[in-house]
Amino acid sequence: MDFDNKASVKIRAYDVLADGVTNRDSLFHTPTFSNQLGGIIDSRVMVLREFCDKERLLRFHSDYRSNKIRELIKDPSSAVLGYDPNLKIQIRLAGETTVHHQDNITKAAWEESQHISKKCYSVKDGSSKKVKNPSDYDFELKGLDVEEGYANFAVLKFNYCSMEFLYLQRSGHRRCKFEWSKNGVEKSFWLVP
Numbered sequence: 001m002d003f004d005n006k007a008s009v010k011i012r013a014y015d016v017l018a019d020g021v022t023n024r025d026s027l028f029h030t031p032t033f034s035n036q037l038g039g040i041i042d043s044r045v046m047v048l049r050e051f052c053d054k055e056r057l058l059r060f061h062s063d064y065r066s067n068k069i070r071e072l073i074k075d076p077s078s079a080v081l082g083y084d085p086n087l088k089i090q091i092r093l094a095g096e097t098t099v100h101h102q103d104n105i106t107k108a109a110w111e112e113s114q115h116i117s118k119k120c121y122s123v124k125d126g127s128s129k130k131v132k133n134p135s136d137y138d139f140e141l142k143g144l145d146v147e148e149g150y151a152n153f154a155v156l157k158f159n160y161c162s163m164e165f166l167y168l169q170r171s172g173h174r175r176c177k178f179e180w181s182k183n184g185v186e187k188s189f190w191l192v193p
Contacts, residue, residue: 061109091165177189
């Protein structure tokens with residue numbers, strides 16, 4: 001891999017993100033997603049469900065009742081961070097997230113979701129609610145109609161306008177940033193690591 005060539009760097013970044021969608025052992029399968037929550041940066045690990053380099057898109061699933069949904073509707077500014085020490089690669093993405101709920105996008109994503117994933121959205125009350133007894137929220141699969149969880153299911157489509165790639169190596173680290181304008185014009189530049 002030629003980490004002194006920007007085109008090669010971008011291809012490597014895209015390969016790592018694409019692998020993160022299907023490879024559960026990849027640390028990019030569960031990157032950190034951040035947005036603002038009441039004026040404070042709030043971060044959490046989320047499962048990467050889709051990556052499309054042409055659209056500069058990452059897709060995640062969420063409970064529509066969670067606090068991040070209300071905040072993303074108000075302010076879609078968000079960021080995604082992934083790092084794998086074995087690959088010695090960090091990828092930072094910045095952009096905006098669109099929330100989808102009970103539309104064609106959520107319907108398609110719901111239909112491709114596994115049964116075990118669907119049950120997470122069937123939990124009573126919403127994500128992050130304060131409770132007295134956590135065992136009241138344990139899954140009881142008997143009698144649970146996971147399809148009812150669709151009402152709480154949301155899809156987050158994160159479109160990035162900047163991507164920063166960092167590769168750590170003994171002979172000298174490589175850090176490159178790619179930015180896209182609103183009409184898709186790309187520029188890139190090297191950064192001091």
